[in-house]
Amino acid sequence: MKHVIGVADMKISGNPDDILVTYALGSCLGITVYDPVAKVGGMAHVMLPLSTGDPNKAAAKPMMFVDTALPRLFISCYKAGAIKQRMIVKVAGGAAPLDTGRGDYFEIGKRNFIVLRKMLWKNGVLLKGHDVGGKQSRTMTLNMSNGEVTLKSQGVRTRL
Amino acid sequence: MKDQLKTKIYDAAVLTFEQLGFMFPIADDEAEPPPPTPDAAVYVEFEGPFSGRLVIKAYGGLLSVLAANMLGESDAPSQEQQHDALGEVANVICGNLLPSIAGSAEVFDLGTPLPADETDPGAGLPSAAEVRIALDQGAIEMIFYAADEVPCLEE
Amino acid sequence: MALNILVVDDSSIMRAMIIKVLRISGLPCGEFYQAANGVEALKVIDENWIDMALVDINMPVMNGEELINRLRENPDTADLPIVVVSSEASETRIEILRRKGAEFIHKPFTPETVRETIIEMTGVSDEGSTENEDIRCGSLDF
Numbered sequence: 001m002k003h004v005i006g007v008a009d010m011k012i013s014g015n016p017d018d019i020l021v022t023y024a025l026g027s028c029l030g031i032t033v034y035d036p037v038a039k040v041g042g043m044a045h046v047m048l049p050l051s052t053g054d055p056n057k058a059a060a061k062p063m064m065f066v067d068t069a070l071p072r073l074f075i076s077c078y079k080a081g082a083i084k085q086r087m088i089v090k091v092a093g094g095a096a097p098l099d100t101g102r103g104d105y106f107e108i109g110k111r112n113f114i115v116l117r118k119m120l121w122k123n124g125v126l127l128k129g130h131d132v133g134g135k136q137s138r139t140m141t142l143n144m145s146n147g148e149v150t151l152k153s154q155g156v157r158t159r160l
Numbered sequence: 161m162k163d164q165l166k167t168k169i170y171d172a173a174v175l176t177f178e179q180l181g182f183m184f185p186i187a188d189d190e191a192e193p194p195p196p197t198p199d200a201a202v203y204v205e206f207e208g209p210f211s212g213r214l215v216i217k218a219y220g221g222l223l224s225v226l227a228a229n230m231l232g233e234s235d236a237p238s239q240e241q242q243h244d245a246l247g248e249v250a251n252v253i254c255g256n257l258l259p260s261i262a263g264s265a266e267v268f269d270l271g272t273p274l275p276a277d278e279t280d281p282g283a284g285l286p287s288a289a290e291v292r293i294a295l296d297q298g299a300i301e302m303i304f305y306a307a308d309e310v311p312c313l314e315e
Numbered sequence: 316m317a318l319n320i321l322v323v324d325d326s327s328i329m330r331a332m333i334i335k336v337l338r339i340s341g342l343p344c345g346e347f348y349q350a351a352n353g354v355e356a357l358k359v360i361d362e363n364w365i366d367m368a369l370v371d372i373n374m375p376v377m378n379g380e381e382l383i384n385r386l387r388e389n390p391d392t393a394d395l396p397i398v399v400v401s402s403e404a405s406e407t408r409i410e411i412l413r414r415k416g417a418e419f420i421h422k423p424f425t426p427e428t429v430r431e432t433i434i435e436m437t438g439v440s441d442e443g444s445t446e447n448e449d450i451r452c453g454s455l456d457f
Contacts, residue, residue, distance in 0.1 A: 255402025
């Protein structure tokens with residue numbers, strides 16, 4: 001069954017028949033995690049880097065910010081039976097779709113990725129794949145039967 | 161020429177802070193005004209097709225955040241680790257900056273990062289460029305001192 | 316097959332970063348050794364079984380290039396896998412190091428680059444368990 005993850009949202013699954021997909025990753029990050037032994041995983045679509053500037057919004061919509069979304073994604077997967085050391089983490093997005101000279105003024109896409117990297121580093125996790133930056137929008141898909149992550153951008157499909 | 165040099169300094173510094181320190185530049189109007197005196201300053205001397213030193217000053221609590229980020233820890237790092245972090249960042253910025261100026265075929269020897277003298281950080285050398293960057297936590301000021309004329313080579 | 320790894324860098328924070336990458340990479344790591352310059356590194360190598368060395372270039376007392384020369388001159392260490400981890404960006408110097416059999420990782424690096432370089436160099440797999448016990452210090456978010 002196909003599940004669409006919207007902006008500032010996530011989905012966890014332990015069903016091998018599920019396909020998780022998120023569309024229109026511009027400056028947002030699509031983050032997938034997958035435990036190939038437990039066959040549990042999830043996908044998040046995250047908009048902004050840090051929640052510190054808007055704690056009320058972060059309380060209401062924790063999946064909007066990288067720093068509040070990432071722990072929830074992992075912990076939700078643990079609760080579903082995933083083990084941290086086995087989890088495969090991949091990320092896509094972080095583009096600068098509104099390129100005005102030096103990139104978009106606030107460089108949201110780049111900041112999202114930097115904050116993600118900082119949190120992964122602090123929590124002892126390495127990325128297994130990433131496709132980040134540029135100007136193009138991306139669609140990201142996670143196949144729960146085998147953990148395969150595919151991207152589609154400008155009509156071209158690739159495996160991450 | 162000076163603007164080109166400033167851009168190269170900026171680019172080398174931002175790359176280093178983003179990749180090693182997980183810190184990003186912010187616009188001046190997003191930033192708190194920096195305090196008048198730095199928390200610390202280090203310099204790296206270099207010799208090659210041209211010689212000089214790069215001084216980096218850290219402001220506004222940047223040191224402890226930088227060191228904690230590099231180590232991937234929440235606990236406040238020691239003073240020694242904080243200064244080590246700034247020195248290592250200075251070394252990496254310098255190592256990336258010089259080939260961007262002189263070309264990748266040229267060879268430079270870099271000295272060990274050392275604390276900079278507050279009163280005369282450039283040790284009498286003329287300043288070729290100064291760059292200030294506000295980061296998400298704290299700020300840095302870099303001063304490029306050159307003993308010789310700095311060439312502008314096309315990449 | 317656990318790898319005993321020596322990290323040589325005059326920056327203790329850089330040594331800590333590299334060791335952390337290796338600990339969380341899933342690579343089969345045994346003991347970690349550290350040295351702040353080439354002289355210390357030679358002593359560590361003389362006294363311990365080292366399978367691989369990650370070496371900075373710009374160091375006081377004895378720099379990385381001199382260390383590599385000494386290691387290659389010694390039949391016991393001539394084939395020691397060496398990865399240079401340095402901000403050095405001169406193609407001239409990098410080529411000299413590569414001709415001495417060293418791989419090269421440019422600073423600033425990503426942790427994934429360190430992992431991929433070692434996998435490529437040694438053929439080991441990164442599917443071992445990571446040392447979560449060691450990194451579970453301070454407060455983790457997840």
